[in-house]
Amino acid sequence: MKIGFYPGCSMKGGAREYQESVSALARVFDIELVEIPDWNCCGATAAHNLNKELSLSLPARIMALAEREGLTDIVVPCAACYNRLSLVQHELGADATLKSKVCSIIDLKYEGTTQILNIIQFIDKYITDKLEEKVVKPFNYNAACYYGCLLVRPHAILNFDRVEDPQSMDVLVTKAGGNAIDWAFKTECCGAGMSVSRTDTVARLSGEIMKDANDRKADFIIVACPMCHSNLDMRRPEINKYLGENITMPVLYISQVLGLAVGLDAKTLGLNRHMTEVIFPEKPVKAAADIPQKVVTTQKMEA
Amino acid sequence: MQEFEPKIVAFVCNWCTYAGADLTGTSRIKYSANVKIIRFPCTGRIDFMILMKAFENGADGIIVSGCHPNDCHYSTGNFHARRRWIVLRNLLNFAGIETDRIQFSWVSAAEGFKWADVVNNTVAAIKEIGPYENYRKIAVSTLFNEEGASNE
Amino acid sequence: MSRIGVFVCHCGENISATVDCEKVARISGELKGVEFSADYKYMCSDPGQTMLKDAIREHKLDGVVVAACSPRMHEPTFRNACAEAGLNPYLCEMSNIREHCSWVHPKSDLTTDKAESLVRVMVEKVKKNKALNSIKVPVTRTALVIGGGVAGIQAALDIANCGHKVVMVEKLPSIGGHMSQLSETFPTLDCSQCILTPRMVEVAQHPNITLYTYAEVESVDGFIGNFKVKVRKKSKSLDEHLCTGCGLCTTKCPQKKIPNEFERGLGFRPAIYVPFPQAVPNKPVIDRENCTYYIKGKCKVCEIVCPTKAIRFDQEDEIVEVDCGAIVLATGFDVLKPDFFPEYGYGKYKDVIDGLQFERLASASGPTQGMIRRPSDGEIPKKIVFVACAGSRDPAKGIEYCSKICCMYTAKHAMLYKHKVHDGTPYVFYMDIRAGGKNYEEFVRRAIVEDETHYVRGRVSTIYEKNGKLIVKGVDTLMGAQPVEIEADMVVLATAGVANKGSEELAQTVHVSYDAHKFFAEAHPKLKPVETNTAGIFLAGACQAPKDIPESVAAASGAAVKVAALFSNDLLTREPLIAVVNRQAPPVYSSCVGCFLCQSVCPYQAIEREEIKNRNGEVIRTLAKVNEGLCQGCGTCVALCRTKAIDIYGYSNQQVYSEIMALLND
């Protein structure tokens, strides 16, 4: 099975292990990821902060190239890229004049027909059904699934999962044998692209997230976005300085968690590349009383 | 050249759409003046002859609008109207009238905004299709006298 | 040749601001058959009507067109005026040049042109109008009241006290509605049950009132003065005549852990239960979904312990037919479901509750005997946050409107809390305080000044649980939108009032219209607030829109007066705008061929068979005939008649064709 693949710039650099783990996972399930030829950067936050047309044109070129290649589905593991591509597809779909203008800027034919999948949608569509039978080494830990902003917002356009207290990643982690804990910072912002320019802000925002996960006895934070990862992982010294603590909890990509569960080794999944060393706790599952239990039932109201 | 301003007749029921159009007015929502309303007790009252009579007399488009399904003041009138419309579509095709010239919609007494949308969308759609100039050629006018089928 | 009068109203400036009324009158005066035309500032005013009447007499008019507002507003006004001047009222028509013209188009020639053509349409229609006489039908002097909350109770008692029969239908096992769940009421803080329960008892004991609880309206046929209603009395699995209400069964029932609806899930009840101690009637019902016998086929403990052998496991639902002349809808409201506030954790965190749950906590007869204890661990909350506008004024979630009662009950909750927990701190997050009402503003000030409630102006963004506390993240917009974070022990959401469950289906059953939020629609927002668009059906209380108790009671009394006025007549007059099958001289008799397709589509069974006999008494033709008492004038038969033998007064083929031709041939 061949599926279009847009890695995005960070997966070629700072988030190399994300690409390694996604590719390795895909191979396990006999999926061939076809990189969009000659893809460019989506422009990320910088483009939409500074220039609207640029922020439309860069993603449009990527999708136009995918269309030219005949790719109907493209998986975009980076949440930021996924967000940009989806929003541009939506905006151009709603405005024909704008669409033709952008087409002329990028000098390519763009229809807007490609389906943009984030990493979880990709897994759900192609892997989930076969996941449980392939699990050989259950991921037997307490995991705080962190969705961040760009995967779920704006809900009106992305229409992915629940916008408050999302569950899709929790479900995957549970299927991989993990215990997805209930916590409060699933969709709070980590500071996003301010890592370099406002490190203090990032330390505070990511710090609050780290602290809540740590307080609730998570062993790992699970992410689906290179930006979230770099803020929580690479900025750990700044976070610990802000919190006045020494939190050593590793941050894993969801693809790494599933990879571990289906028996891939740490090196293939790039676990060695994380800045915060990945150490597996010795006593995997803690006493049930310490773990905040997920509230499954809702209060029964008046019939 | 002057822009084509279509003549559109709206046949609406008294209980839902007429009241809805009243609400559009009460809410001061603006819409195109091309559409003029003729009131009926119920869309169930509106038969083929009435629609054809409108085309015969030079209408470029028609709106038929009544209560939402299940909301009919008379229980079932709007269902009869809907069934009739399904049959009429074929007849219109046969007669060479674009089916898009008749817009069928449901506008409740609470949907003032929707009525303005229905009117404006219909006007835009009819402008797209263009004026209806074949009306004199319809056989209807040769089959019936000007008074239509009367009861006297 | 017709002698028609055209009267163009300015409606102050409502019409004349965008339509050249003088010109419309002038042009209309030149139309064929128009004898007289005039324009006037307010046609509906006394001088306006006098002008109309004078013109009818002076110019011997045989038809009148009033170009003014919607006929839904003033058609009766002008038709009555015509009648007073000796002109048959059905020779008067209105052109709607306000709602359908001046209010929806800008000032321009085009708008005036449209007004002119709307007048022309009606002039042509009036030419084909016929003088008609209204129809008289008898009235059944029984009222059906649907819903047994405070509004239904008030309406039923008022009507019954006028000497008319009332049938009250309540879907729950007891009457009392939401008011019976409340602890105290604003702005007097008097006990809700103390003032309500005597009235509930009065309903049960009133000789003119028949009460059906645990019952629902199944179908409504007929029309004003003559409704035929089918009521489904759900099986209570109990012989009510034998049951003494001793309550032994409820104490012995082995099922004890069913969430109590009356306590809003904060307490439990058995499967055979009386909803609350003061219930009327005070007799139990078996909740079959949760009863061990109905689930597993054995148990019957209640039957064994019942001293009067009143339990009936095989009892079936009963359909009761009610003939009534008027219907009062008093089905009340509901509050939002938990899934509405994912960001507030409502439904997820036990200590995030809604206002009605707080009422139960504060109620002396509630699950905590009136102590404010939080549901999770029974602790007394020392810091409590009230969130106003939880769902209300939130178009993103589909509710644009203000629920009206929340500001007041939130102030009341804060007060009750402070009165019971002296060392506690209540916070209220609000956007605006809407305290319009007698002694309302004073009440809110008391909550702030005397009871030291912290009012914070801003909406809460999110609530989450941490270390047994609820972290409430809000903002104070009066301090430059500074974020405010409160570690609360309990949170009370003032959830929006919404239309009751099943109100849409009920509206469709009863044939009344409803608004976008499924609240029942009044006939006119100002002048007919308790009437519906369906004659003989009235509204009382919060089924129309969120209302507090005084307003609900006032509306209920209003509806009761409407019913009493209706019942004060022996005969009702009805609009004669009904269908008619033509009759001609023998040997044709009628163009009706007797196919009776009309009979198959008539929703009112108003088509009868008339046999035409020759001199020997032999039937030679069977023709359709319309029963004047039953026909409601929908016209479906007219559209369907293959030989055009049926027509309808007011919307006849001739009239409609004239309208179409006048409209299009300008």
Added chain:
Amino acid sequence: MSASHENNHPLSQSGEIRIDTGVIINKCYQCGKCSAGCPVATEMDFPPSLVLRMLQTEEAVQMEKLLRSMSIWLCVSCEMCLTRCPMEIDIPTLMDYMRQKSVKAKKTNPKANKIIAFHKSFLDSINYTGRLYEMGLIVDYKMRTGAMMQDVAVAPKMFVKGKLNPIPEVIKGRKKVAAIFNRIHKEDKQ
């Protein structure tokens, strides 16, 4: 005579915003839910709800304050405000709009220089190579801001972990991407 009827007032500030962004600022009724949920509201000179209020005044002086504010640059586009806004006001789009306006009018807050420099370095990297070249971005950013010593400690570790690519990846269609930049740049100047 056209069938549609717009109001004929001269274009107001809110009208201009509505045309440029589609956002109707007068919908805001100052509930403050955006400020309550905003992760960076505490650092902002004007929290989001205050920004809306200032725009609603239609006063040029308020717009001026906003264009020169830190708020527009501190906004991280996390979309929390829009997600929870009862009126569904697209504040993130408003923020983009004001940022672009601020740059064009050369009114950016000096304290935001580092943030803007980062964005510009980011875009330059795309302009030159078609993609983001992280090492190049950091070097370029340091040149712009003079923050030479920032993060020098992490770089070697990143390098060892294979996270820093010493050679930029240049795409074949580099010129095509550059052409996009050129064309938009030209249009902006007109």
